[in-house]
Amino acid sequence: MPVPTNRLPQSGAWLPRRSDSESVLRTARRLAVNLRAGTTGPGVPSALRDLRKLLAVDAVGLSDLSGALQWSGGIKAAADAVTAVADVLHTETRSGRPPLVAMPLLVHDELAGVLVVEGEVRMSAVREATAWVEDALEHGKLEDSAELAAQAELRALRAEISPHFMYNALTVIGSLARSDPERSHELMLDFAEFIRYGLARHRDYTTVSDEFHAIETYLALQRAVLGERLRVQIRVAPEVLAVAIPYLVLQPLVENAVRHGLEPGFTPDSDDVGTVQVLGEAEGGDLIISVEDDGVGMDPAEAEAILAGQGPADSVGLANVDRRLRSVYGAWYGLVVETAEGAGTRVVVRVPRFHPGVVPS
Numbered sequence: 457m458p459v460p461t462n463r464l465p466q467s468g469a470w471l472p473r474r475s476d477s478e479s480v481l482r483t484a485r486r487l488a489v490n491l492r493a494g495t496t497g498p499g500v501p502s503a504l505r506d507l508r509k510l511l512a513v514d515a516v517g518l519s520d521l522s523g524a525l526q527w528s529g530g531i532k533a534a535a536d537a538v539t540a541v542a543d544v545l546h547t548e549t550r551s552g553r554p555p556l557v558a559m560p561l562l563v564h565d566e567l568a569g570v571l572v573v574e575g576e577v578r579m580s581a582v583r584e585a586t587a588w589v590e591d592a593l594e595h596g597k598l599e600d601s602a603e604l605a606a607q608a609e610l611r612a613l614r615a616e617i618s619p620h621f622m623y624n625a626l627t628v629i630g631s632l633a634r635s636d637p638e639r640s641h642e643l644m645l646d647f648a649e650f651i652r653y654g655l656a657r658h659r660d661y662t663t664v665s666d667e668f669h670a671i672e673t674y675l676a677l678q679r680a681v682l683g684e685r686l687r688v689q690i691r692v693a694p695e696v697l698a699v700a701i702p703y704l705v706l707q708p709l710v711e712n713a714v715r716h717g718l719e720p721g722f723t724p725d726s727d728d729v730g731t732v733q734v735l736g737e738a739e740g741g742d743l744i745i746s747v748e749d750d751g752v753g754m755d756p757a758e759a760e761a762i763l764a765g766q767g768p769a770d771s772v773g774l775a776n777v778d779r780r781l782r783s784v785y786g787a788w789y790g791l792v793v794e795t796a797e798g799a800g801t802r803v804v805v806r807v808p809r810f811h812p813g814v815v816p817s
Contacts, residue, residue: 480510483506483509483510484588486502486503486506487503487506487507487588487589487592488591488592488595490502490503490506490592491503491589491592491593492592492595494520494568494593495518495519495520495521495561495568495569495593496520496524500518500526501526501528503518503589503592504516504517504518504526504527504528505528507528507585507588507589508528508529510585511573511575511577511581511582511585512575512577513529513573513574513575513576513577514529514530514531514532514555514574514575515527515528515529515530515531515532515572515573515574515575516528516529516571516572516573516574517531517537517571517572517573517574518569518570518571518572518589519541519545519569519570519572520569521545521567521568521569523538523541523542523545525537525538525541525572529574531574532574533556533574536552536553536556537552537556537558537572537574539551540552540556540557540558540570540572541558541570541572543558544558544559544560544570545567545570548560548562548567552572555574555575555576556572556573556574557572557573557579557582558570558571558572559571559572559573559582559583559586561586561589561590561593562590563590563593563594564594568590568593569593571585571586571589573585624681625643625647625677625680625681626647628643628680628681629643629644629647629680643676643677643680646673646676646677647677649673650670650673650674650677653666653670653673660702660703660817661700661701661702661703661814661815661816661817662700662701662702662703662816662817663697663698663699663700663701663816664692664696664697664698664699664701664736664743664745665697665698666816667701667703667704667705667706667707668690668692668697668706668734668736670704670706670707671690671706671707671710671734672690674707674710674711675688675690675710675714675732678714682714682719682722684729685722685727685728685729685730686714686718686729686730686731686732687729687730687731687732688731688732688733688734689731689732689733689734690733690734690735691733691734691735691736692734692735692736692737693736693737693738695738696736696737696738696743696809699743699809699810700811700814700815700816701743701807701814702780702781702784702814703817705777705780705781705805706734706745706747706805708773708774708776708777709747709773709774709777709791709803709805710732710734710747711773712747712773712774712803713732713747713748713749713751713801713803714730714732714749716751716754717730717732717749717750717751717752717753717800717801718730718732718749718750718751718752719751720751720752721751721752730749730750730751731749731750732747732748732749733746733747733748733749734746734747734748735748738809739806741808741809741810742806742807742808742809743805743806743807743808743809744804744805744806745804745805746802746803746804746805747802747803747805748800748801748802748803749800749801749802750800751800751801752797752798752800753795753796753797753798753799753800753801754795754796754797754801755796755797756793756795756796759793759795759801760793762774762775762793763775763778763791763793765779774791774793774803777791778790778791781805781807784807784811784814785807785808785811789806789807789808790805790806791803791804791805792804792806
C-alpha cells in the first residue's frame with residue numbers, strides 16, 4: 457500500500473518518499489536555524505510547527521530545564537505532559553504513555569531539555585526527531601562557543617599593544633614637546649587615536665577605510681620612533697574602502713612586519729632602511745590585502761608553526777587573525793604567508809567583498 461505523503465512509513469524507518477525529500481531537507485535546515493538560540497529562543501515556535509507537520513501528530517512540545525513547555529498543536533493530555541517532563545528532568549530517561557511520549561534532549565552528554573510528542577506515531581520516528589533537535593541545539597551551542605572564543609581572541613589582541621612601542625612613542629612625543637611642539641601635538645593626537653581604535657569595545661566589524669586609517673596612524677607613530685629608517689607605501693583601491701571586514705585585522709599584520717620583519721635587521725648606529733608596503737584591491741568578488749616587508753624573513757616552517765599557534769608568545773597576533781577570519785568566512789579564507797630567510801615576508805588576506813552578517817558596527 458502506498459504511504460500517504462503526510463504520514464511516516466509503517467516499516468519502522470523514518471524515510472520520506474522521494475518526492476518529499478526536498479521538503480524534509482528544508483525542514484532540517486530550518487530546524488538548525490530556529491533552534492540556534494536554544495530551547496527558549498525566538499525560533500522555537502516555528503521549529504515546533506515544522507516538527508508537528510513532519511511527524512503528522514496532534515501536538516509537539518519543547519521544555520527547557522525549568523520544565524516550562526512551549527507547544528504547537530492542541531495538547532489533550534496537558535497534565536500528563538507536565539508529569540512526563542518532570543520525570544525526564546529527574547531521570548534523564550524517556551517517560552510518558554502512548555499516545556504521549558517525552559524524550560530527553562542530550563547535548564554533549566548533558567540534559568538540555570525535553571521533547572514531547574502527542575499522537576499516533578512510531579517510536580523510531582520520535583527518536584529520529586529527537587536526534588534532529590539535539591543536533592540543532594548542539595550546532596547552536598558550538599556556534600556560541602566559537603563566537604565566545606573569537607571575542608576572547610579579539611580581547612587578547614586589544615590587550616597585546618606592545619609596551620615597548622608605547623614607551624618609545626611617548627618618549628619621542630615628550631622629546632619634541634619643546635623643540636617642535638606642533639609636531640609633538642600632532643603625534644599625541646595620533647597616539648590617542650591609535651589607543652582609542654585599539655581598545656574600542658562592542659565592535660565586531662569595521663570597514664577597510666577605518667582599518668587603513670588605523671594602520672596609517674600606527675605607522676606615523678613608528679616613523680616618529682624609527683625616523684628615516686622606516687619607509688612606508690600604502691595603496692588602497694577606492695572601490696574597496698567601504699567593504700566590511702572583521703575589526704582589528706590589519707594592524708597586527710603591520711605591527712608584525714615592523715617588529716619581527718624590519719627591527720631585528722636594524723643594527724645600532726647604522727643607516728639601515730626597511731620598507732613596509734600595504735596594498736588593498738578587489739579581485740573579482742574577493743578583497744585582497746597584502747602586507748609586505750623587506751626585512752629578515754623567516755624559515756617557511758616557522759611561519760607555518762606561527763599560523764598554527766605554535767610560535768613564540770609575541771607572535772600570537774598572526775594566528776589570532778587567521779583563526780578569526782576562518783571562523784567568519786570559512787576554511788577557504790584566512791592568511792597566506794610567503795617568506796624565506798633573508799627575503800622578507802608577505803602576508804596576504806583574502807576575504808569575500810560581501811558576506812552575510814558581516815556589516816560595520
